[in-house]
Amino acid sequence: xxxxxxxxxxxxxxxxxxxxxxxxxxxxxxxxxxxxxxxxxxxxxxxxxxxxxxxxxxxxxxxxxxxxxxxxxxxxxxxxxxxxxxxxxxxxxxxxxxxxxxxxxxxxxxxxxxxxxxxxxxxxxxxxxxxxxxxxxxxxxxxxxxxxxxxxxxxxxxxxxxxxxxxxxxxxxxxxxxxxxxxxxxxxxxxxxxxxxxxxxxxxxxxxxxxxxxxxxx
Numbered sequence: 001x002x003x004x005x006x007x008x009x010x011x012x013x014x015x016x017x018x019x020x021x022x023x024x025x026x027x028x029x030x031x032x033x034x035x036x037x038x039x040x041x042x043x044x045x046x047x048x049x050x051x052x053x054x055x056x057x058x059x060x061x062x063x064x065x066x067x068x069x070x071x072x073x074x075x076x077x078x079x080x081x082x083x084x085x086x087x088x089x090x091x092x093x094x095x096x097x098x099x100x101x102x103x104x105x106x107x108x109x110x111x112x113x114x115x116x117x118x119x120x121x122x123x124x125x126x127x128x129x130x131x132x133x134x135x136x137x138x139x140x141x142x143x144x145x146x147x148x149x150x151x152x153x154x155x156x157x158x159x160x161x162x163x164x165x166x167x168x169x170x171x172x173x174x175x176x177x178x179x180x181x182x183x184x185x186x187x188x189x190x191x192x193x194x195x196x197x198x199x200x201x202x203x204x205x206x207x208x209x210x211x212x213x214x215x216x217x218x
Contacts, residue, residue, distance in 0.1 A: 028060035045207040065202035069173040125157040
């Protein structure tokens with residue numbers, strides 16, 4: 001209690017860091033732990049980005065997100081088939097503010113802006129230049145892709161958007177696999193190379209940028 005601020009917040013932060021360090025140091029190879037992480041859709045925004053502070057985490061994150069991307073391909077294929085129907089299964093459950101009368105007003109305001117941006121973007125998606133630039137970009141993270149699918153399930157351009165995203169998911173999965181092979185080869189030969197960033201891209205894909213989708217209250 002001599003520490004600055006709320007002692008319980010400090011305890012939660014310390015416990016989170018201890019758990020993350022243990023998880024990516026040795027726990028990620030445990031089949032039961034892997035299964036639990038995959039079934040939960042991975043880590044929340046807070047813990048996923050916090051994991052990047054640990055040098056031991058990159059290998060485990062590659063393993064985790066390779067599996068998550070494989071599962072995602074099955075879901076996105078179903079979403080494409082269902083995009084012209086009423087509803088498909090949720091791609092992802094964003095950790096965001098509940099839609100009630102309480103909560104941060106700026107979060108609510110930003111969420112309304114998100115919907116406006118997505119509406120305009122989908123309307124413009126028929127333009128070849130816009131579609132081409134989107135194909136070359138990172139794309140949308142899953143939380144924002146879920147917002148697009150929730151808010152505009154019948155939009156004529158949603159299916160096209162999902163198909164482009166599907167290709168991006170497969171490219172990222174392949175990059176994770178190649179990064180693993182490259183790291184193994186470098187370890188064997190003793191050579192040094194640039195640290196791959198595909199696992200950080202996978203984190204942003206699944207949870208969005210740091211702090212945009214806060215941890216949900218349980």
